[in-house]
Amino acid sequence: MKVNNDLKRLQDKISESKLSALEPFTNQAKFVGVGQGRFLTPREELSKISRNYTANNTFGDLIEIGNKNDLDKSLYKILYDQLEKLKPWRKGPFSLFGIHIDSEWKCHMKWARLIKQIRPLAGKRILDVGSGNGYFGFRMLEAGANLVIGLEPHLPYLSQFWAIKLFLPQTDNYVLPYRLEDVTTSSYCFDTVFSMGVIYHRRSPIDHILQLKKCLAPTGQLILETLFVDGPTGFCLMPRKNYARMNNVWFIPSRGTLEQWLARCGFNNINVLDTSTTTTLEQRKTKWMPFDSLGEGLDRSNNALTIEGYPSPRRIIIVASLNG
Numbered sequence: 063m064k065v066n067n068d069l070k071r072l073q074d075k076i077s078e079s080k081l082s083a084l085e086p087f088t089n090q091a092k093f094v095g096v097g098q099g100r101f102l103t104p105r106e107e108l109s110k111i112s113r114n115y116t117a118n119n120t121f122g123d124l125i126e127i128g129n130k131n132d133l134d135k136s137l138y139k140i141l142y143d144q145l146e147k148l149k150p151w152r153k154g155p156f157s158l159f160g161i162h163i164d165s166e167w168k169c170h171m172k173w174a175r176l177i178k179q180i181r182p183l184a185g186k187r188i189l190d191v192g193s194g195n196g197y198f199g200f201r202m203l204e205a206g207a208n209l210v211i212g213l214e215p216h217l218p219y220l221s222q223f224w225a226i227k228l229f230l231p232q233t234d235n236y237v238l239p240y241r242l243e244d245v246t247t248s249s250y251c252f253d254t255v256f257s258m259g260v261i262y263h264r265r266s267p268i269d270h271i272l273q274l275k276k277c278l279a280p281t282g283q284l285i286l287e288t289l290f291v292d293g294p295t296g297f298c299l300m301p302r303k304n305y306a307r308m309n310n311v312w313f314i315p316s317r318g319t320l321e322q323w324l325a326r327c328g329f330n331n332i333n334v335l336d337t338s339t340t341t342t343l344e345q346r347k348t349k350w351m352p353f354d355s356l357g358e359g360l361d362r363s364n365n366a367l368t369i370e371g372y373p374s375p376r377r378i379i380i381v382a383s384l385n386g
């Protein structure tokens with residue numbers, strides 16, 4: 063079957079660890095039942111060419127899989143067409159057999175802000191909530207992670223991941239088609255839990271933090287990345303409707319509010335690693351994401367404001383753990 067071997071490999075990995083409570087979510091029938099499994103169609107199309115490649119992969123700032131010489135001209139064209147059909151590519155960049163996918167986000171910029179400051183990932187089992195197409199999961203493997211499990215409910219991003227994964231059968235980065243709240247009917251012991259760019263999309267940020275807590279080993283570390291605004295502790299911005307064109311933003315906390323949310327949910331060792339202003343150097347329209355991007359969400363006459371008149375996007379990375 064389409065993903066049988068991948069799921070089997072994942073099952074073997076989690077059965078020997080403290081993550082076995084995740085086993086029901088690796089069940090093939092449940093997995094391919096999501097969206098009637100249509101997110102796997104591009105992968106099936108690509109499976110026609112996958113047997114011809116030689117794996118030569120590097121998971122640096124650019125996730126590079128294979129070389130151009132690995133594919134003949136006709137196979138290269140099939141791959142190119144399939145990757146084009148998978149647009150928009152929001153997270154990346156990737157290079158597949160010499161096809162450079164210049165994604166909307168230069169994700170390596172976010173990664174560089176945190177990787178040297180968090181607890182080492184070598185040997186760790188990691189949960190990446192809202193993993194998108196799995197870009198950061200590959201970076202976690204580059205840093206030595208033993209296993210990365212992503213959670214991603216958006217089917218087009220799942221399609222991208224599982225198409226890429228076809229070429230990486232020995233790589234322990236997996237993206238499951240579930241929301242965090244779907245899997246937190248049980249508790250888990252991940253060594254590191256990432257939630258990046260998710261909490262402001264949640265209607266209940268406190269529940270999101272409590273669900274993240276349920277996934278973390280007592281000795282583990284949480285990495286939470288979000289939009290934030292200036293303001294006193296207790297303050298957060300709830301947009302009237304849209305924020306920088308996005309219609310799914312609910313709460314943007316101040317730094318103090320975010321720290322307080324974490325503390326009230328039982329986290330300790332709460333430390334801010336980085337704050338940054340998001341610019342069009344990092345997030346912009348490209349050939350592979352041809353739709354509106356950050357530039358269209360900002361006030362043309364004053365980049366400090368969004369088109370709705372709110373403070374323009376700034377992001378914060380914060381770490382926390384459960385033991386004192």
Ligand SMILES: C[S@@+](CC[C@H](N)C(=O)[O-])C[C@H]1O[C@@H](n2cnc3c(N)ncnc32)[C@H](O)[C@@H]1O
Nearest residue numbers: 191192193194213214215216241242258259260
């Ligand atoms: C803004 S993107 C961030 C992607 C990536 N983590 C990053 O930092 O660039 C937010 C992602 O979270 C996903 N997401 C939203 N709600 C979620 C939930 N309840 N559980 C898991 N993922 C969720 C979205 O589908 C989307 O891919």
